[in-house]
Amino acid sequence: GHAQGPRLTLADGRELEAAFVLDASGYGRVLARLESLERDPRLEPRMALFGHVHDGIADLAPPAAGYRRDNILIASHPTHPDVWYWLIPFANGRASLGVVGPRELIEPAAEDDAQTRLWQWVMEEPRLAELLRDARPANAVQSLGGYSADVSRLHGPGYALLGNAGEFLDPVFSSGVTIALESALRAAPLVGRELTATRDEQRPDWASEYEQPLRRGIEVFREFVTAWYDSRLTDIIYHPEPHARIRQMISAVLAGYAWDT
Template identity: 60%
Template sequence: MKPIEQTDIAIIGAGPSGAAAAAWLAGRGHQVRVLERGHFPRFSIGESLLPQCMPHLAACGLMESVVDAGYQHKNGAAFCHGERYAAIDFRDKYTAGPGTTWQVERADFDQRLINGAMAHGARVDFGMTVTGFNADSQTPSLEIINQQGEQSTLQARFVLDASGYGRVLARLEQLDRPSTLPPRAALFTHVEDHISAADHDREKILIGVHPEHQGIWYWLIPFSNGRASIGVVGDPQQLDGVADDDSSRLWTLLRQEPRFARLLENAVPTRDIQRLAGYSADIESLHGPGFAILGNAGEFLDPVFSSGVTIALDSAVRAAPLVERQLEGNTIDWASEFEAPLREGIATFRDFVDAWYDGSLQTIIFHQRQEPRLREMIASVLAGYAWDKSNPYVAVSRRRIKTLAERCAMDAAPLSPGNETLPR
């Protein structure tokens, strides 16, 4: 007979959203059990954080776990396309809140976060695979198998799915739905970058655009130890047509972008080239009887604006207080109190992703004569403040981006409060 265990809250996955929710709930005295299929430390991409992450980490009591790690300071994003170069400083933004954050090697960052959750009292079990789920508003339960093949059942009063790309409950509850974003692939690795160029700003992620294909873009994320994360993203067929293997494809494409070719001419890979394809995902619902779904386990957009960890942490800090209230006997409207507001910010990020790939956001970013107020509004979203409805580029971002891009393309006069012609 399989053993049956019990806990207040079961969390699937020990990544950033799982660690944040576990730390918040365990820190308030709840019994929390985290089930992680893998073992930490483990490699992950998503290394360039956004400033909106900082108050979320503080709210979960995890800032002390990472503040002394010596991570690379980050204050913005830089963009290049041929001879064009533009930098956006997150400190010059419209929305109040931190304007700086870090660029992190996720193996270390995620380890520190889950260690922080354990320090708050959460129990974390590694090497545990969730094979089944019984949704129930009072006592949802998980079927688990460990590495020794031993099966057990974990009953909880509430379940949070923070399984990331594993998307455990989306799969088990058949909640998957096709993403509206076209399929794309990423090729990436870590390098000893050996960058000595005086014009390279290590405090910003560098995003490059392919000289001929605006849908192919590059990232360069410097770390504090002289290493960097590098990658290229594009249509899988376009990437595959460049060379016969992923290593040749990545390096051939990097050499085609002048700034990346120059900066990385002495780079030495420290790990094999990896490919991630078909990563964009969507879901019918982010909640159900006795459960809620966090971060990438529900919906993932695209890596271009580094929104993944921000959405993961935002979902955790939204869900954890609601779980506590529900365990106290309150009735929670998960649709209006959790899913709807979370999806509003995700929708803003999606509009920016779409605008990047259709070229309109690239037109705005590389335009050199924008009025500072408009640039501050754009910077706020790129800094992760996608839920600030006082920002016009959050409220109706798609229409405003289109209008601003048209004005930039006309280039008839400097964009200013007197002639911006923004929709109301």
């Protein structure tokens, strides 16, 4: 009862035919490019500089007050509220270090200047400067600009897009991981119905059962990302007397409950 499925031509010329295709190509964004689905992501273009470091924190006596090496540390620049940092601990004294902000502020003057530029920014945040005073680079610093991405639709005849292959907002709240998992959980049972349907009316409605509900949660995350960069959310998160219930609700959304209406 199935119509002919999508045909894929590989680089070596071989052709594959599938009953249904799930694009989980992440930032490769295979079907978004092939099907010309890409559109304006509606977020400001930003840039990240990042690399691995031998953080040297174990040798500090003692580390900065309240610092726990088994947690991810997020920091904001003292005078540029739309510039933020991550410090993600790994084993053996290594960590991932990055800075994110408006492209015009973050972009290095030259390709080989990324290392210098990252450390200039790190040294401007007092807590990070103290924590990483003995740190040294463990690899070359990379840059990634204009990383936000969106598509005009998350499904089409014989295919659906999962995770970053469809939409990527921003690294700040790890929403990409949540959206990837949520999209896969929503798509899997629909594909099961797609492959066992014998009549068109038995096939899932990918618009109402996949795309629309998935985008509702993505829009919640988009509002959080926008509010982080325009200071509405940072003002709440960094408030000296945080309201317990508000803190609980923000934490719930950032833990992945963006679809809990």
